[in-house]
Amino acid sequence: MTRILVFNIFFWMPIISFAQLYSGVVKDATTQESIPYATIGLYKETVLVDGTSSNERGQFQIKNNKEATHIEVSFMGYEIYKILISEILDYQNMNVVLQPSKNELNEVVVQAERTTTQLKIDRKIVNLGTDLQQSGATALEAFDQISEIQTDLGTGSLSLRGSGNVRLLINGKPSAMNSMELLDQIPASSIQRVEIITSPSAKNQADGLSGIINIIFKKNINQGLNLNLNSSVGTKRYQVGFDGNYNTSIVNFRLQASHGERRMDSKQWIYQKYANGNTRDFYAPHDFNGKVTRVTSGLDFFFDEKNELSFEVSYTHDFHSFFNDTYYTNVTGRNDYLYTRNSSHTHKTAIYNVNYRRKFSEDGHFLELDYNVNDNKNILPASDFEDDSFLFDEEQSNKNNLHALAIDYTVPSEKITIEAGTSWNHRKLTSFNNFVPSGGIAVNDIFNYKENLLGIYGLTKFKTGKLNWQTGLRYEYFSSNSDNTMNGQTTDLSFSNLFPSIHLSYELTDKNTLNTGYSKRVSRPNFNHINPFRMGNQYFQWNANPSLKPEFADSFEVNYQYDGEKLNLSIDTFYRYRTDVIQWLQVINDEGVRIVSFDNVGKRNTYGIETNTHYKINSFWNTQLSANYYYSKAKQPNITWTDLYSSNIILKNTFKICKSITTDITYTHVPKRQDVFSQTQPRNRFDLAARANFLDNRLTASFRIVDVLDNNLRKRKLVLTNVVQNETWRFQSQTFGWMFTLNYKLFQNQGKTRNRKQRNYNHGGAIE
Structure with a gap:
């Protein structure tokens, strides 16, 4: 087991080499608010050389040692931003401003094909896609498809890392019901993401020895x-x-x-x-x-x-x-x-x-x-x-x-x-x-x-x-x-x-x-x-x-x-x-x-x-x-x-x-x-x-x-x-x-729109 782990870590860990660093922030031209999860692509003519996405604060970073001609930045509802490498004045402090699209788009329904896991400094975020076999499933049944959460569909027990001492939150807040009855009454289709916080920061309430499971519901704020x-x-x-x-x-x-x-x-x-x-x-x-x-x-x-x-x-x-x-x-x-x-x-x-x-x-x-x-x-x-x-x-x-x-x-x-x-x-x-x-x-x-x-x-x-x-x-x-x-x-x-x-x-x-x-x-x-x-x-x-x-x-x-x-x-x-x-x-x-x-x-x-x-x-x-x-x-x-x-x-x-x-x-x-x-x-x-x-x-x-x-x-x-x-x-x-x-x-509302995030308060909740 030790040899396998060492091999996995060092095989997939690329050798750090000299490369050009491109970094900056993506913002809305009208509101000057940052745009999270925008797509940044580095191109050589028409060939994509490298790419990344902006983080929650609109910041991005690409380190590349290959030849490139220009950068393209795109996000749904905005015009594509394109700039030549030769025109960039400061590679490490790029200010990318996206203009809202002037063309009225036909409706597009985007649904993630698979569940993605995002690793943050103090938590793991599971963004639920459509591959969790959610057909008529409850939240407890959906959890049964997430390996980091251990469940028992017969008893309704819930544990993290071998311990049932888990703090369960709904939108950052507790419920007065026990976890089995609560999870059995929540349709899996209503869940946007699940935060698995096995190493909570000081911001979170200190209850829950093995960690916190925070269920974030979907909240529609579309125009x-x-x-x-x-x-x-x-x-x-x-x-x-x-x-x-x-x-x-x-x-x-x-x-x-x-x-x-x-x-x-x-x-x-x-x-x-x-x-x-x-x-x-x-x-x-x-x-x-x-x-x-x-x-x-x-x-x-x-x-x-x-x-x-x-x-x-x-x-x-x-x-x-x-x-x-x-x-x-x-x-x-x-x-x-x-x-x-x-x-x-x-x-x-x-x-x-x-x-x-x-x-x-x-x-x-x-x-x-x-x-x-x-x-x-x-x-x-x-x-x-x-x-x-x-x-x-x-x-x-x-x-x-x-x-x-x-x-x-x-x-x-x-x-x-x-x-x-x-x-x-x-x-x-x-x-x-x-x-x-x-x-x-x-x-x-x-x-x-x-x-x-x-x-x-x-x-x-x-x-x-x-x-x-x-x-x-x-x-x-x-x-x-x-x-x-x-x-x-x-x-x-x-x-x-x-x-x-x-x-x-x-x-x-x-x-x-x-x-x-x-x-x-x-x-x-x-x-x-x-x-x-x-x-x-x-x-x-x-x-x-x-x-x-x-x-x-x-x-x-x-x-x-x-x-x-x-x-x-x-x-x-x-x-x-x-x-x-x-x-x-x-x-x-x-x-x-x-x-x-x-x-x-x-x-x-x-x-x-x-x-x-x-x-x-x-x-x-x-x-x-x-x-x-x-x-x-x-x-x-x-x-x-x-x-x-x-x-x-x-x-x-x-x-x-x-x-x-x-x-x-x-x-x-x-x-x-x-x-x-x-x-x-x-x-x-x-x-x-x-x-x-x-x-x-x-x-x-x-x-x-x-x-x-x-x-x-x-x-x-x-x-x-x-x-x-x-x-x-x-x-x-x-x-x-x-x-x-x-x-x-x-x-679709034709008036001025703003880049609003789906607002879910996440302080850490009340007493469980």
Whole structure:
């Protein structure tokens, strides 16, 4: 493995030679705003010699040692800029000004053929193309196609670099729902990009030991009246929705709505053998029925070139029901019996957001203020029966209210950029538990919880030669208090901490980049750890622990990326050191119920490597190989295994059959995984997808088959001190899906337009 890595790095790392450097900035002639992602081409007569794209600030750089005659700069909606090499006065300070096109263009719908990954100094950005097999897929299913994110479609678990301690954000902000339910309600077609932040800077809130996953939704601000219709139908599911906007250049109105329903069935076999010789087996089929309705509207005001104000309101109604029969057999000391639990979840979430951005004269100089309110209500009733005899009714409900206020200020200069900001986050949670046993007296208990987090950060960015530096320091003060009427228990916690970060990026050449970074992270005890009212079931229960301490992690990483014309290669390595690890501790009682609690248990060292290679074999065939491996050494008592490991491999081949038809074949292999208490056996899966475009790309039809061979079983062995449990889970892995998308622009505004970016505030969000 070491030889292969060394060969990859040095084979693709070109030798630095003497060459002419061309650099500058691309701007709009009317507004003088920078133009990101413009195309810069270096030509010798009519032959393209070299090329690049401008960055987010419109800056570009080309280093070339070949003969050239002129440079061409182009961007959609602008006239092509052309200048002879002999006419350039200053090669390193070119000021390229593009004139808006005077010709009215026919509508062109551009859709990325493949997903692209952009490596930044402190994060990896996955811009979703059409090759993620999104036909009717949810966000969780889309994540399953990204090798850097580890998911389990059966359990809905989510992890980065072998750890499930992940901070999940939506447009830079948190959700009050857990990750499984949240990702299951988001259509993959609504996602523009995913930011994978494994080495967060001081600008980001310090929660999330393994990093941050930030989902950025699509936001339409195109001129005129635009409408995008989409629908999908598949195995026991359907979804319909639309996305529209009306932009007069001064005011932009946005409206999105979707409704989807999905059913799913799964089967689980569990076999328990106790140390004393007792046994218990159970077979548990599950039926799931769910429906989600989402509505989002927004107003963007562009008062002038320097002031922008946005309002947004969204509402989600998510309902799903569960019907679980558990057939108990081979139970020591009693006859076989049937246990039934009928339950449902209702989640109602309203989100309100206001954002103001003030631009100053210099490009990149701005002040931004963002306020977000997340109001979430949940109702979780359940009824339990044994052999058709009623046992009890239980209902848990909670009101979860989050407020997040943040201010950011950025000041650029010729040599250094300074960023500073502050944030205040507040959560108020009230949980109710109502228990009514058969023939007994109803019991009602309440859990109240409040949490506040104040954060202040400073960040500097500067460049010395080819080396880019980013250093930062963050201060956070955290406090929380709670009371529980069930046992009269109260908590009053407060923590004050500093979190440094440093990142370096070295541009070996215009195609080779080397990055390294360090960040300190924390996992504090929150309501998930100390709330006693969490819905379980007949074989799984939670125990709260209000005595937890914070867990800290120091993370180091190094990554290399090569971006060539045909080959894209990235290699990431990291090391993470965790102290006072907040560990799931498990025990199975005499009734066969697995009881999970949390405690601070020892230390852990984690190492890992991630590789991603994309190669364009020819004009119609692209192939991508992604692989990762993570290893941890757990220095923790009272666990079964101290050597922990996990990995996965994804091989994707995309074929362009003709101009309008593309197919995708994906193979996924998940090798054996070992955790502190369990071992999961290897799994394999083949996925197929096809896409066809019609009506000048306005209409898109996609078809997807997940798990063609229908053999993606999850087999796990759980080893505890008093019992060994073998599990087989056959969830609804094989699915078929169709998706239809229609894009239509009713008319195009003929007035003055401005080069506006799609505005998504990205401070780092509120408390998760």
